[in-house]
Amino acid sequence: MRFVDEFRDADKAHALAAKIAALCEPGREYKFMEVCGGHTHTIYKHGLEDYLPEQVVLVHGPGCPVCVIPMGRVDDAVALASEPGVIMTSFGDMMRVPGSHGSFFDAKAAGTDIRMVYSPLDSLKIARQNPDRQVVFMAIGFETTAPSTAVTMLRAAAEGLANFSVFCNHVTIIPAIKAILDSPDLRLDGFIGPGHVSTVIGCRPYEFIARDYGKPVVVAGFEPLDILQSIYMLMVQLSRGRSEVENQYSRVVPWDGNLVALKAIGETMELRPYFEWRGLGFISHSALAVRQPFAAMDAERRFSVPGVRVADPKACQCGEVLKGVLKPWECKVFGTACTPETPIGTCMVSPEGACAAYYNYGRMNRHRVAEAASAHSAGPA
Amino acid sequence: MSAGSGWISDALREHEQGHDHGERPEMPAGRTELPVTDREQQVLDRIGRARRRRPRVREERITMSHGAGGKATQSLIEAVFLDAFRNPLLEPLEDAASLSVGGARLALTTDSYVVSPLFFPGGNIGDLAVNGTVNDLSVSGATPLYLTAGFILEEGFPVADLERVVSSMRDAAMAAGVSIVTGDTKVVQRGKADGCYVNTAGVGIIAVDALLGVAHAQPGDAIVVSGPVGDHGITVMLARGELDIEADVSSDTAPLNGLIAQLLDAVPDVRAMRDATRGGVATILNEIARAADVGVLVSEDAIPVRAEVRGACELLGIDPMYVACEGRLVAVVPGDSADAAVKALRSHPLGAEAAVIGAVAADQPGIVQLKTSFGGTRIVDLLVGDPLPRIC
Numbered sequence: 001m002r003f004v005d006e007f008r009d010a011d012k013a014h015a016l017a018a019k020i021a022a023l024c025e026p027g028r029e030y031k032f033m034e035v036c037g038g039h040t041h042t043i044y045k046h047g048l049e050d051y052l053p054e055q056v057v058l059v060h061g062p063g064c065p066v067c068v069i070p071m072g073r074v075d076d077a078v079a080l081a082s083e084p085g086v087i088m089t090s091f092g093d094m095m096r097v098p099g100s101h102g103s104f105f106d107a108k109a110a111g112t113d114i115r116m117v118y119s120p121l122d123s124l125k126i127a128r129q130n131p132d133r134q135v136v137f138m139a140i141g142f143e144t145t146a147p148s149t150a151v152t153m154l155r156a157a158a159e160g161l162a163n164f165s166v167f168c169n170h171v172t173i174i175p176a177i178k179a180i181l182d183s184p185d186l187r188l189d190g191f192i193g194p195g196h197v198s199t200v201i202g203c204r205p206y207e208f209i210a211r212d213y214g215k216p217v218v219v220a221g222f223e224p225l226d227i228l229q230s231i232y233m234l235m236v237q238l239s240r241g242r243s244e245v246e247n248q249y250s251r252v253v254p255w256d257g258n259l260v261a262l263k264a265i266g267e268t269m270e271l272r273p274y275f276e277w278r279g280l281g282f283i284s285h286s287a288l289a290v291r292q293p294f295a296a297m298d299a300e301r302r303f304s305v306p307g308v309r310v311a312d313p314k315a316c317q318c319g320e321v322l323k324g325v326l327k328p329w330e331c332k333v334f335g336t337a338c339t340p341e342t343p344i345g346t347c348m349v350s351p352e353g354a355c356a357a358y359y360n361y362g363r364m365n366r367h368r369v370a371e372a373a374s375a376h377s378a379g380p381a
Numbered sequence: 382m383s384a385g386s387g388w389i390s391d392a393l394r395e396h397e398q399g400h401d402h403g404e405r406p407e408m409p410a411g412r413t414e415l416p417v418t419d420r421e422q423q424v425l426d427r428i429g430r431a432r433r434r435r436p437r438v439r440e441e442r443i444t445m446s447h448g449a450g451g452k453a454t455q456s457l458i459e460a461v462f463l464d465a466f467r468n469p470l471l472e473p474l475e476d477a478a479s480l481s482v483g484g485a486r487l488a489l490t491t492d493s494y495v496v497s498p499l500f501f502p503g504g505n506i507g508d509l510a511v512n513g514t515v516n517d518l519s520v521s522g523a524t525p526l527y528l529t530a531g532f533i534l535e536e537g538f539p540v541a542d543l544e545r546v547v548s549s550m551r552d553a554a555m556a557a558g559v560s561i562v563t564g565d566t567k568v569v570q571r572g573k574a575d576g577c578y579v580n581t582a583g584v585g586i587i588a589v590d591a592l593l594g595v596a597h598a599q600p601g602d603a604i605v606v607s608g609p610v611g612d613h614g615i616t617v618m619l620a621r622g623e624l625d626i627e628a629d630v631s632s633d634t635a636p637l638n639g640l641i642a643q644l645l646d647a648v649p650d651v652r653a654m655r656d657a658t659r660g661g662v663a664t665i666l667n668e669i670a671r672a673a674d675v676g677v678l679v680s681e682d683a684i685p686v687r688a689e690v691r692g693a694c695e696l697l698g699i700d701p702m703y704v705a706c707e708g709r710l711v712a713v714v715p716g717d718s719a720d721a722a723v724k725a726l727r728s729h730p731l732g733a734e735a736a737v738i739g740a741v742a743a744d745q746p747g748i749v750q751l752k753t754s755f756g757g758t759r760i761v762d763l764l765v766g767d768p769l770p771r772i773c
Contacts, residue, residue, distance in 0.1 A: 001691055010756035047757020096446075096765075109442040118624060224755045329421055335428035340765040341452045342439055351698070361759040363425055365745055 007223030008046065016228045017051040023235040030056045031187065032234055033324050035177060036194035037064030037352025038222050044361035046224040056231065059186070059324035060354035062176045062280065063194050065141040066093045067322060067346040067353045070276045071310040073169055074099030077138050079306050080167055080299055081112045087130060088114045088167075089123040090138040093350045098343055100310045120152040127156070127164040136299045139166045144196040146170040146288060147261035150268040153290070153297050167299040168290050171275065173197050174205050175286035181213050185325045190234040192227060193219035195249045200265075202257025203245050210243040221249040268294050278346050279312060279319025318345035321354055328358040335359060429747065436460050450659030450705075451764030473594055476655060477521040479587055488523035490514060491582035499542065499576055501620035503612075503631030506579055507549030509707060512636045513658065514583040515557040519638040520654040520710065522593045522645070523585030525557060530564040531580035536571040546577060557636035559583070589645055595665075595713070597652040598673035600743040603719035605712045607640060607726050608633070608734040609685040610662050611704035615693045626696060628689040635708030640729045644712065647725035652713040656706070660764055662738075663702040665711045666749045667763045669741070677749040679739030679761070702751075703764045713741065 024030070034040055040060045043049060049058065062068055078099055081088035088104075095104045095116060108114045113133075117123055120137050127135040139149040149166060156164045173194060180186065193206055198219045206217045216237040220230035230248045237244060247253055268291055275287030290298035299305070312318065315333045320326040328334055328347065338344040340356055347355035436456035446453035463471065470478045477490035494510045511528065518525040530550065534543065554561050561581075612633040619626055637656060645651060655665045662684070670677045686694075686701045694701045708731060714722045719737050726732030749761040 001688055001695070004695060005754075008753075008755045010754070013756055044759060046753045046755040047751075047759045048755070050757040105444045105446065106440065106442065109440070109444045122623075224757075327421075329424045335424065336431045339431075340762075341446075341456070360762050360765075363428065363762075364748055364750060364758070364760050365422060365425065 004223070007221070007225045009225065012225055013051055013228055016225070016232055020051075020056065020228070020232050020235055021053045023232075023239050024053050024055045025239075028055065030189050030235065030238070031059055032056070032190050032192055032231060033059040033061045033180070033188050034192040034220075034227070035061040035063045035173065036192075036196065037061075037067065037350065037354070037357075038196060039192055039194075039220065039227055040064070040354050040357050041352050042222050042224055042227060044357040047361075048224050048227060049362075051228060052231070056235075058192075059188065060321070060328075060357075061191075061324055062180065062277070062322040063142065063173060063197070064322075064347070064350050064352040064354070065145065065171075066097050066350040067318065068171060068176070068277045068280070069094075069097060069140060069169060069346060070278045071098070071100055071312060072276065072308055074103070075101065075310055076305045076307060077167055078102075078104070078107045078112070080136055080303055081107060081114050083134070083303055085132070086113065086134045086136055086303075087126060088112070088136050088138055089117045089120075089126060090114060091118075091140065092116045093352075094138055094140060096343065097346055097349050120148050121155070124152060124156055124159070124161060124164060127161050131163060133163060134302075135164050136303075137164070137166050138169070140169045142171055142173050142194070142197050143200040143265070144194075146265050146269065147200060147258070150261075150264035153268045153294055154264060156297060157294065162296070165297045165299040165302050166290060167305075168269065168288060170269065170288040171277070172271070172286055172288065173201075175283050176277065176280065177206075177209065179280060179283050180323055181209065181215075183323055183325075185320075186323060188215060188324075189238060190216040190218070190243075192230050192234070193217045193245070195219060195221050195226075195253060198247075198249065198253045198257070200258050200261045203247050203253065203255050204257075206245045210245050214243045216243045217245045219245070219247045219249050219253055221252065267291070276309065277322075279317075279322050281319075313344055316345040318347045318355075321345070321347050328355040329363075331355070335363070432747070446765070449764065450664060453765070454659075455763065473596070475521060475594060476517040477523065477583075477585075479521060479523075486587040488518050488521040488585045488587055489582070490517040490521070491580065492517060493578060493580040495575070495578050496617060497575060498617070498620050499546065501617050501632055503616060504634040504707075505546055505549050506577060507546035508553045508634045509632075510579040510581045511550050511553035511557065511559070511561075512634050512707060513656075514581040515553075515559060515636045515638055516656040516708070518583050518585035519636075519641045520593075520656050521585070521587070522589045522591065522654075523587045524642075525559045525583055525585040525636075525638055527562045527584050528554065528559050529580075529582045530561050532564070532566045533574055533578040533580075534566065534568045535574040535576050536568060538576050543577065546579070550579075553636065557638055589649070591645075591649060591651065593651065593653055594672070595653040595655065595669045596672040598669050598675055598713045598741045599652070599715075600675060600741055601716045602652060602713050602741040603716050603722070603737050604666070604669070604677065604679065604739045604741065605714060605719065605722050605726065606657075606662060606685065606736060606738050607637075607710040607712075607732040608708075609687045609690065610657060610706055610709055611686060611690045611694065611701035613707040614661070614704035615690045615701075617705075618697075619693065624697070626693055628693050630687065630689045630693070633706055633708040635731055637708060637710050637731065640710060640726065640731045643729050643732075644710075644722060644725050648714050648718045648722045650715055650718060651722070652715070654710055654712045657709045657711055658707060659705050661701070661703040661705055662709075662711055663700070663749070663761045664763060666739075666761060669713060670747050670749050673741070674746045676742040676745040676747075677739060678742050678752070679749065680752045681754045682752075683736055683738045685734050685736050702761060716740065 347353035726735035
């Protein structure tokens with residue numbers, strides 16, 4: 001398939017892997033964080049780690065939209081959806097995220113009207129078809145999805161739709177990266193920058209990472225060769241003692257981002273003073289709320305939202321996993337109490353969550369895989 | 382954790398009490414830490430034991446996941462139905478039960494159809510209901526003979542639509558060489574059903590001597606698929622019109638009895654056959670790995686997928702290996718019969734694109750490993766819930 005297969009070419013991958021290995025200094029470990037859950041998914045889905053020397057370790061970051069939603073917000077959403085006359089619309093990924101009394105799927109099975117949509121704009125269609133009901137869109141995601149929520153609000157305003165509102169849970173990536181950089185638990189050598197977020201915010205916002213923290217950043221695409229090439233670019237920077245922001249994903253990411261999208265976000269949303277992140281706690285200026293002129297479309301103003309703070313189950317170590325301090329399998333309940341079918345933590349829900357990616361794709365005997373690979377490469381070519 | 386958070390506390394309690402429970406491999410002071418891969422393997426072993434535990438249904442109510450053909454469906458079947466109905470004929474959980482009646486070996490199966498929309502490119506609920514049951518009998522090594530047909534109709538359902546469904550059933554039965562010999566009709570009030578649901582049951586006679594079953598898979602066996610996968614699932618998903626994606630795809634619904642007869646003729650020592658329906662080829666591979674306690678190795682490059690289906694799957698963020706087929710056979714054959722099996726399948730129009738997709742191995746029992754086109758390795762697990770599109 002064009003535009004896909006060329007980014008999954010095994011020969012090119014072998015060549016890049018050799019160049020990466022050649023740059024490894026003996027005895028040194030290289031830890032790179034892929035910030036975005038989309039990258040985590042790609043890495044596991046294509047078995048990319050098989051190409052990396054043991055010295056190069058990938059650490060999974062916090063950039064998975066549903067993973068960072070705290071339990072209390074899920075409970076709030078279920079409470080909103082249970083209000084008489086409300087239809088809640090949500091992306092599919094959100095449906096299985098556990099609240100303290102169950103997920104959206106459980107609420108749906110108990111009679112609450114929660115519908116899956118592929119685009120926030122589909123919510124407007126539902127609102128038009130049900131003028132006597134209130135349609136609330138469960139808005140989640142980083143700067144990647146915020147523009148589509150913004151456009152939906154602008155369109156609803158233009159149409160004068162009175163029965164549509166947004167339960168806004170949009171978060172911003174930079175404060176989360178900063179929280180990780182300031183965390184004493186982790187020593188990173190560089191970042192694989194989030195490609196999709198960067199299509200909106202551009203590459204400039206990462207400059208402080210290179211300048212103030214001295215860590216290289218390479219904004220990367222989502223095909224496996226994109227990620228391998230980004231690792232190579234990070235290795236080149238380190239080998240030359242540089243720390244800069246580079247754009248590997250220039251076929252999609254403009255250096256200055258998408259000004260139209262940023263304008264739409266700015267028009268409809270503003271920064272919250274603080275927001276709770278699952279496992280990471282409260283981070284200031286890390287999320288978006290609906291702006292005053294759109295108050296009528298703000299579910300938090302329009303309905304009474306319980307706003308109860310629910311502590312994560314004690315055994316759940318999503319926070320450590322999201323910060324990259326623990327590998328998924330190092331969590332106490334990983335794979336035994338917490339599995340994709342009965343997730344306790346959010347990281348086990350979304351296909352972009354590090355735990356789900358590892359459980360679904362990576363759970364195999366590394367020794368045997370390595371043995372099989374070397375046996376294969378030793379055999380006749 | 383808040384009080385009364387139901388199954389989460391249950392799961393944690395079970396985790397604490399479980400005899401598998403031990404501290405995660407944390408290192409006592411002064412001792413050398415185990416290599417990472419060994420610590421990881423300890424965790425994996427513990428997970429393997431947890432996965433072999435008796436499945437339980439934790440939900441208080443049925444959710445859509447229970448019908449998706451993945452892990453939740455499997456738990457429901459094993460924890461609720463198998464538990465209540467347990468008997469030696471049911472226990473293998475094959476596509477059809479094989480029974481002896483007056484010296485003859487019969488296969489018996491049933492299936493209900495609730496597809497939405499009822500009509501889609503390449504077929505409708507009627508073809509599906511006949512072919513699905515014919516295929517469940519055929520993969521059990523039986524020659525399908527007689528079918529039943531039950532209809533649950535919603536008040537207001539157009540008679541013209543019912544006639545279209547029924548005439549498709551007649552044509553499909555004729556093509557498969559079976560007769561629909563008894564039936565039932567119920568009508569429910571408007572809003573209590575979605576137009577038309579169909580149930581079929583079928584009986585066939587088993588003439589072959591071979592004992593077929595996924596539990597018979599052995600290391601060294603080859604895994605063969607009869608053609609491109611995922612056509613039906615993608616066709617129906619796109620026919621719902623919610624995705625605004627258009628593609629030139631149509632359902633692969635077809636009776637497999639002719640194709641299977643040809644395969645059994647050429648390769649009498651076939652070990653197992655399954656038709657890939659809900660949960661796709663990936664689910665069948667997992668059933669093989671689990672039932673026979675073997676490893677399964679497949680190659681992504683070897684799995685036939687139409688370009689249109691692959692494209693739609695890429696856009697939707699789903700894996701074609703999990704997408705439903707309605708006329709595709711997955712067969713396990715001894716390794717040295719693989720070529721003969723592919724040749725036999727390819728000589729039938731429904732098997733023109735048959736291919737060997739992988740092999741059975743002794744290593745890593747219970748796990749399906751995929752060699753990706755990119756050149757890496759990953760596992761392929763049972764599906765959890767519906768295949769949902771990713772959001773970014």
